[in-house]
Amino acid sequence: MSLSFNINTAHPTPLYHQLERAIRFAIATGKLAIGDQLPTVRQLAVDLRINANTVAKVYAELEREGVVETRRGVGTFVKARHFEAARAKDRDRELRELEVRFLTEASHLGFSAA
Amino acid sequence: MSLSFNINTAHPTPLYHQLERAIRFAIATGKLAIGDQLPTVRQLAVDLRINANTVAKVYAELEREGVVETRRGVGTFVKARHFEAARAKDRDRELRELEVRFLTEASHLGFSAA
Amino acid sequence: MSLSFNINTAHPTPLYHQLERAIRFAIATGKLAIGDQLPTVRQLAVDLRINANTVAKVYAELEREGVVETRRGVGTFVKARHFEAARAKDRDRELRELEVRFLTEASHLGFSAA
Amino acid sequence: MSLSFNINTAHPTPLYHQLERAIRFAIATGKLAIGDQLPTVRQLAVDLRINANTVAKVYAELEREGVVETRRGVGTFVKARHFEAARAKDRDRELRELEVRFLTEASHLGFSAA
DNA sequence: GTGGTCTAGACCACC
DNA sequence: GTGGTCTAGACCACG
Numbered sequence: 001m002s003l004s005f006n007i008n009t010a011h012p013t014p015l016y017h018q019l020e021r022a023i024r025f026a027i028a029t030g031k032l033a034i035g036d037q038l039p040t041v042r043q044l045a046v047d048l049r050i051n052a053n054t055v056a057k058v059y060a061e062l063e064r065e066g067v068v069e070t071r072r073g074v075g076t077f078v079k080a081r082h083f084e085a086a087r088a089k090d091r092d093r094e095l096r097e098l099e100v101r102f103l104t105e106a107s108h109l110g111f112s113a114a
Numbered sequence: 115m116s117l118s119f120n121i122n123t124a125h126p127t128p129l130y131h132q133l134e135r136a137i138r139f140a141i142a143t144g145k146l147a148i149g150d151q152l153p154t155v156r157q158l159a160v161d162l163r164i165n166a167n168t169v170a171k172v173y174a175e176l177e178r179e180g181v182v183e184t185r186r187g188v189g190t191f192v193k194a195r196h197f198e199a200a201r202a203k204d205r206d207r208e209l210r211e212l213e214v215r216f217l218t219e220a221s222h223l224g225f226s227a228a
Numbered sequence: 229m230s231l232s233f234n235i236n237t238a239h240p241t242p243l244y245h246q247l248e249r250a251i252r253f254a255i256a257t258g259k260l261a262i263g264d265q266l267p268t269v270r271q272l273a274v275d276l277r278i279n280a281n282t283v284a285k286v287y288a289e290l291e292r293e294g295v296v297e298t299r300r301g302v303g304t305f306v307k308a309r310h311f312e313a314a315r316a317k318d319r320d321r322e323l324r325e326l327e328v329r330f331l332t333e334a335s336h337l338g339f340s341a342a
Numbered sequence: 343m344s345l346s347f348n349i350n351t352a353h354p355t356p357l358y359h360q361l362e363r364a365i366r367f368a369i370a371t372g373k374l375a376i377g378d379q380l381p382t383v384r385q386l387a388v389d390l391r392i393n394a395n396t397v398a399k400v401y402a403e404l405e406r407e408g409v410v411e412t413r414r415g416v417g418t419f420v421k422a423r424h425f426e427a428a429r430a431k432d433r434d435r436e437l438r439e440l441e442v443r444f445l446t447e448a449s450h451l452g453f454s455a456a
Numbered sequence: 457g458t459g460g461t462c463t464a465g466a467c468c469a470c471c
Numbered sequence: 472g473t474g475g476t477c478t479a480g481a482c483c484a485c486g
Binding site for chain 6: 014015016050051052053054057
């Protein structure tokens with residue numbers, strides 16, 4: 001499959017935020033390793049059926065935070081500057097969010113605390 | 115404090131969606147029981163430092179879905195969930211899927227069973 | 229008028245960069261004081277005959293760097309640059325609030341004191 | 343004029359409800375066909391001399407019920423999922439309401455049953 | 457330029 | 472006092 005980030009256009013969460021999280025998640029879990037090239041802006045836009053500007057915005061934000069590196073005319077790559085601590089923190093955050101989401105979705109199904 | 119729903123105005127997720135989830139979560143975990151009155155629209159707005167309309171929108175949405183009941187001039191209350199027996203199986207299946215997904219995603223984050 | 233930032237659409241320098249510098253300059257020279265509201269995105273776009281998205285991009289960048297503050301549904305304002313010593317007490321208070329919120333959230337997730 | 347929905351700001355019925363009915367009616371009677379774009383939120387607000395938020399509320403409600411479909415950044419369109427039965431039912435209901443309203447208004451004008 | 461979200465504050469209907 | 476409706480106008484996300 002290569003890299004199918006999970007995006008839900010119906011969800012109220014902004015697309016750019018969903019995509020940003022998905023990419024960080026892929027990096028945190030190792031699906032994207034240091035030095036790996038990300039899909040091109042246009043290709044990812046086509047794959048996710050969203051606008052290229054939205055993808056570009058995410059890449060710009062990730063570059064601003066030092067997560068990826070853009071080489072003009074070449075592509076976008078996962079940057080080296082990633083401490084284990086940061087990844088552990090990310091994982092913790094993700095886990096917490098997962099828990100909340102799990103419980104919330106379960107409650108949508110009509111279950112009470114159990 | 116009574117009921118401090120967790121809202122983060124800096125987060126890109128819409129406030130109304132955060133609040134809706136927080137209330138569903140409170141109900142799911144039993145912090146809000148059936149028949150309990152929710153904070154008044156205006157009071158909750160003051161507590162969370164958000165606009166009353168945003169709170170009202172959430173209450174309206176929750177009422178639309180049968181989660182709460184509003185009595186004009188009185189207040190908003192947690193409704194007794196009416197589960198159609200016919201749907202029990204569906205819910206079970208969905209719950210199992212949720213569990214699997216939760217555990218899968220958690221394991222991707224490097225956690226072992228817990 | 230009031231605040232005619234100098235923008236030259238013929239100049240090769242990106243408009244968003246020209247505008248950002250112009251706003252920083254206005255703040256540095258006191259034409260815009262702390263707490264002052266900046267023109268609305270759309271109004272400034274009309275005044276300068278540039279696209280609203282360009283103005284929005286500049287405001288977002290200035291907010292990211294702590295120069296301005298946008299209040300949802302209200303407007304964009306020049307931020308008070310906080311000088312460390314004077315605000316130490318405030319920071320302490322905020323830190324305590326952060327702690328409380330963190331612990332509350334953790335407990336919501338079912339964790340006991342740790 | 344294209345699409346002048348009938349709205350009466352003096353009438354005690356909430357504007358958003360009047361507008362919702364008017365749009366459903368237009369669809370039921372074929373004035374709005376499947377796939378047709380509805381007026382933009384802001385344009386309709388101007389035409390009806392009501393607030394854009396009121397229009398947006400109606401569009402959101404209609405989308406929630408699957409009557410229309412909104413494409414982010416594009417517009418709002420009549421959705422396909424419409425059975426003849428539903429339309430017939432709508433027409434019947436509308437017709438009855440029309441009759442009642444007509445008779446009521448006529449009686450207000452001093453006419454007796456005829 | 458589209459719809460979406462949010463704010464502030466008004467007036468209304470209900471109890 | 473409660474929630475409901477509406478306005479005017481702000482920024483945001485997206486195409």
